Amino acid sequence: MKKTIFFAVLLTIVVIGAMVAVFINARSPVNDRAEVALQRAEAETDIASTEDVSLYNGKKSYVVITGENTSGEKIIVWVPEKDEEIIVKKWADGISKEAAINKLKGENDVNEILSVKLGMESVGPVWEMTYLDDNEHLNYYYLLFETGEWWRKIENL
Known part of the structure; x- marks a missing residue:
């Protein structure tokens, strides 16, 4: 034993x-x-x-x-x-992480935020946010860092 x-x-x-x-x-x-x-x-x-x-x-x-x-x-x-x-x-020349998250939540049905990070795309600096919606679909949401304007969405993966 x-x-x-x-x-x-x-x-x-x-x-x-x-x-x-x-x-x-x-x-x-x-x-x-x-x-x-x-x-x-x-x-x-x-x-x-x-x-x-x-x-x-x-x-x-x-x-x-x-x-x-x-x-x-x-x-x-x-x-x-x-x-x-x-x-x-x-x-200070861009929007904060909290402001980006608030914009995401205000425009989308967010069940769970998986990540929020800074990135760089052809349009310049962006906030990349990945989240699950109410149907548990994976989504990507991109905001321009400097203005907070929406740039691109990739939905329902």
Whole structure:
């Protein structure tokens, strides 16, 4: 009986260890990309501190960094995957995350918001919001960061 319990515990530890190793290995390219983008942003912009780093995949892929510049203003930095120009906007020049969510809820039947993140599309900086509607359909809703105007919807997936 003790041998069975010992082997069950040992097997559980091995399985959990393997799962952790797979997860870390799978996240490695994303973490490496974020680190390279942070280094590039620090070298090419006046970002002084970092608050958040996320990855956005639209027509082009960007690492989106929020933080403060050397003047203490909150900024957003979009670092493209290739050696294209970095885009920097002041947080105050766009609508807030809360305002974007309120507009989404005011115009759509939202059951659950899955994510809200900044991105970059051909029209410029956007808020990308993914949500489930009352029928549990997946929906994407995009607002222009600077004006809060609706840009695009992808509904009922």
